[in-house]
Amino acid sequence: MQIVVIETPELGDRSYLVHAGGAGFVVDPQRDIDRMLSAIESAGVRLSHVFETHIHNDYVSGGLALSAATGAHYVVAGADQVHFPRVPAGDGSQFQSGQLTVAALHTPGHTPNHLAYVVTEGGRQEAVFTGGSLLYGTVGRTDLISPESTEELTRSQFRSTRRLLASLPGDTRVMPTHGFGSFCASGGTATGRGGDIAQERLRNLAGTIGDETQFVTTVSSGLGPYPSYYRHMAPLNRHGPSAFLAPPHGGSASPALIRQRLSERAWVIDTRPRRTFAGAHLEGTVSMELDDSFTTYVGWLAPFDSPIMLLADRPQDFVLAKRNLARIGMDQIEGNSSGVDRLSGQFPIRSYPVVAFRELQLPLADGAFVLDVRQPDEWRAGHLRGAHHLPLQDLPTHLGELPHEPIWVHCGVGFRASVAASLIDRAGLEVVLVDDDFDRARAAGLPVVI
Template identity: 50%
Template sequence: MHVITIETASLGDRSYLVHDGAVALVVDPQRDVDRLLDAADRAGVVITHVAETHVHNDYVSGGLTLMRLTGATYLHAAAEPLRFDHHEVSDGDVVQVGSMRVEVRHTPGHTPHHLSYVVTVDGNSPAVFTGGSMLYGTVGRTDLIGPESTKELTHAQYRSVNALAASLPDDTTVYPTHGFGSFCASAASELESDGTLGTERTANLALRAADEDTFVDQLIAGLDAFPKYYAHMGPLNIAGVAAADFSPPAEVDPVELARRIHRGEWVVDLRPRRAFAESHLAGTIGIELSDSFSTYLGWLVPWGMPVTLLADRHDDITEAQQQLVRIGIDRPAGAAEGGLDRWAPDADRSSYEVTTFAGLGQLDEPTVLDVRQHGEFADGHLAGSTHIPLHELLDRLDEVPTGRVHVHCQSGYRASVASSLLDRAGREIVLIDDDFGRAADSGRPIIV
């Protein structure tokens, strides 16, 4: 048995191509299925089965597209109310994929109908594909269905992980979908895992908790906000989503850009945050293209709002488009490339200052806005700072202090997004583009 990992760093997730040299099973495919098709082609194998561990809340699945392209059997939990043809499986079912024996395990917790798949070949060491159940050192979060079911699902998550671990040997290799920066992961373990069940027994929060109630209390206490776009992913995946359209978006000229900004549409500048701060088209929003791009754009943009992309290079537009497709934002309303002088030659420009925590320390009583998450703020923050998490900022603009405001987060990325939103709202902003580990350089006390 061979396992090829397809990582999607922008969402903190992994898909897997599992094959025996002839045929392959794909587990939890992302929407841009070309990566999986290319991997199968390079390995010289045929995809005959696709398996979902659960209805995903953090991305649009490519399973239906992959099934239609390859004719593969599409495995999904029988209990899910899916609106497309698929092969229903339940706890204890066994599916043969070439020489690979695939056993289905019901592992509720992350979602009520969550499945894990135990794959073996000729009695060799198993591999278990755990989706959002057992992750490396931790488990998938249990609050995505709704607050009314969080406690029940957290109890179920503890029992599922412990039952799965009790039934498999230490040399089992664990392959989770979430847990690599995904907001679908819960509290992190301080211990490292080498990806085997043997180390998970000592590293995983669910396997080393004193008891079930202690685990439940610990997990729930560590849950913080998750991206707003998650609310749309489950329904899209239940309905089934068509293949993505990656054709280039329509080119937008400076006059039309001005119209879109005037209408209140989102015109998003992908350039590095310091370049945006130095000069940008007034009314645009700066979200630097990075592995965090789609997460924060999807979290903040009103769902259904037209999005126009601006970038120096065509490749940046393509990368942004690919990231957005994965979370169900299918077609940008348009794009402009070639740099600020090309897409806004005669337009109004805006800018704001950039500093560091050391620079902040040179000022007399500056006003500071902290846009980190609630848990981060509770772990330590600058005395006297105002706290409004980035994902709450647009709904709490009236709470931002008046006058000149210095904005920071943990690394500078979220603060740059917040700064662009505040600049768009006409506020006087200074971006603190610095790591919070250097917050003491400001000379201000850190409250813990």
């Protein structure tokens, strides 16, 4: 049996192609199914099934589109209400994919109707595809359905994950969908890049905490904020989203349209590196460097159902950004990929300084306004004495409360601070971007307190 892993680091998730003897199946495909179709073709696989572990809350599924493109059966929990044809599955359901047998296990917790899939070949339980239940070192978060159901789902997660740990052989490989930087993991990013049941018995929260109440307390205490776009994902996935079609070329929005969007206070996002943006950018634009955090924070901060304008220096950057946003259902994308420098002569230009933590020592001692835009758990673990805390996702609604003096903004490594700096600049305030790793703050002589 071969397992092909399709990584989506921009969202911290994995999809899987599993095959043996020329037949195979897919677990939890993302919307841009061209990647999976390419893997299927390369492996020479006849696809029999597409399995969903749950109705996803952090990305748009490509399951229905992949099923339509390949003729494979689309398997979704029978208890989930969906608006498309599917093969229903429940606890104990079995499916045959060539020489592989796939058995569904009801594993509620991450969602009420969550399923895990155990794959057997030649009488051996080779792997279990755990979706958002048993992750590497931790479990999937349990608060995405509603506050009222969180405790019940956390208790269900305890029982579900311990069932997997107790019932499967130690050498059964654990293959989760979430847990690689996804906000769907409880307590932050899960540890480890791979594992089996024996390893998870030793390192997983579900394996090391034997008391259900203590497990609930531990998991609940690690449930921090999650992106606002999540609330749109389940409704889209229940209705059966379409596949993503890659644009044939870059963006060609005219300067007049860009100017119109800026006048409307729409989100015009500059995808260039953050230091390039700080050096010179079109007035009113927002910095969102095209890296692995791009998708999450555009989805978290920008209005979900409104047009978004992307500015890029290369057509391939625009195409990649559009693909990334399609994965979370943001399809109203306009753009210009001819290069921001070519547009600069037609728009007012702004800039702001970029410094490291060592350059903050004297201003902080003199009472400078320092803004920390990290998450609450990061702030509690250590922050600069005298700094002000405002998580990035809360900044847009609090810009009017910031002072009319230089604002020195920092985060953990620079990306979130660069977004915050551009929003502060967009509001007409004076800002200094501290583009540095927070681990260097103490070494720079700055007072870090808990």
